[in-house]
Amino acid sequence: AQTVTQSQPEMSVQEAETVTLSCTYDTSENNYYLFWYKQPPSRQMILVIRQEAYKQQNATENRFSVNFQKAAKSFSLKISDSQLGDTAMYFCAFREGRGSTLGRLYFGRGTQLTVWP
Amino acid sequence: SQTIHQWPATLVQPVGSPLSLECTVEGTSNPNLYWYRQAAGRGLQLLFYSVGIGQISSEVPQNLSASRPQDRQFILSSKKLLLSDSGFYLCAWSTLPGQLLTEAFFGQGTRLTVV
Numbered sequence: 001a002q003t004v005t006q007s008q009p010e011m012s013v014q015e016a017e018t019v020t021l022s023c024t025y026d027t028s029e030n031n032y033y034l035f036w037y038k039q040p041p042s043r044q045m046i047l048v049i050r051q052e053a054y055k056q057q058n059a060t061e062n063r064f065s066v067n068f069q070k071a072a073k074s075f076s077l078k079i080s081d082s083q084l085g086d087t088a089m090y091f092c093a094f095r096e097g098r099g100s101t102l103g104r105l106y107f108g109r110g111t112q113l114t115v116w117p
Numbered sequence: 118s119q120t121i122h123q124w125p126a127t128l129v130q131p132v133g134s135p136l137s138l139e140c141t142v143e144g145t146s147n148p149n150l151y152w153y154r155q156a157a158g159r160g161l162q163l164l165f166y167s168v169g170i171g172q173i174s175s176e177v178p179q180n181l182s183a184s185r186p187q188d189r190q191f192i193l194s195s196k197k198l199l200l201s202d203s204g205f206y207l208c209a210w211s212t213l214p215g216q217l218l219t220e221a222f223f224g225q226g227t228r229l230t231v232v
Contacts, residue, residue: 006160033219043205045223052219091160095211095219102168103149103213104176105221109160 002027004094006108013082014116020067021077021111023092029053031097034068034075039110040088048090051075053097082115089113119144123208123224130231136181136195138227140208143189148210150191151221152183155205167191168213203231 003026013019025034036048051059051068059066063083067076079086092108123140130136142148149168153161165183166174173183180199184192191208205228211221 035220043226045207045209047220050220093221095221102166102174103211104163104166104174105151105209105211106163107153107161 002094002096002104002106004092004106004108006092006111008111009109010112010114012114012116013079015082015084017082018078018080019082019113021079021090021092021113023075023077023108025073025075025092025094027073027094029097033095033097034066035093035095035105036064036066036075036077037091037093037107038086038088039091045091049077079113084115084117087113087115119210119222121208121210121222121224123227125227126225127228128230130198130229132200132231133197136193136198136202136229138193138206138208138229140191140193140224141189142191142210145189145210145212147188147213149213150185151207151209151211152191152193153207153209155207155226157204161207165191165193198231200231203229205229 005024032053034051038046038048049061049064063080065078089110089112091110095105096103120143152165155161163176167185181195207226208224209221
């Protein structure tokens with residue numbers, strides 16, 4: 001099984017500030033997918049952003065962007081202009097890619113982000 | 118559009134009783150299906166994965182089993198529940214790797230408490 005590591009169990013940030021969540025992963029594959037999911041108190045899993053490993057350009061979705069370092073196997077999430085609604089558990093996830101017939105999806109343990117007013 | 122239904126939302130079961138959680142997907146065919154467990158304060162642990170009818174991969178040895186009797190139906194079962202089976206269970210679906218939609222889509226989850 002692939003491993004995904006999130007070394008920050010908890011993070012906090014003040015409203016309107018910027019915060020970066022860390023994630024590293026371990027794989028021998030060359031083609032794969034990476035994701036950040038958000039889980040608010042409702043516990044519904046919501047996709048925040050995705051990154052295909054074959055793309056060198058870092059993905060961006062409005063206030064959310066990633067820093068994808070393929071050689072270092074690092075995939076951090078930057079949240080700019082943090083809002084109170086960003087308070088949630090954030091999960092980093094790795095999915096086996098086109099070279100795999102399975103395409104399994106593995107998650108890290110999560111980072112609880114709290115945004116303070 | 119695709120939707121995923123998971124039920125029940127909440128379940129309280131005594132130790133030693135059986136379990137059946139059901140998940141169905143609509144609006145897509147031949148989905149990859151997943152069962153995850155989320156223990157308190159922990160991440161999502163992949164329990165079972167299926168790429169087709171009757172094809173189940175178990176990720177961790179445990180007291181649970183999974184079945185896929187129809188293309189868009191995924192069932193999580195146990196013959197005798199243990200206290201350690203308590204947790205939040207999530208069903209998810211995705212397309213095959215390499216297709217346009219690469220991410221997984223999740224159900225609402227089932228909170229299982231074994232007493």
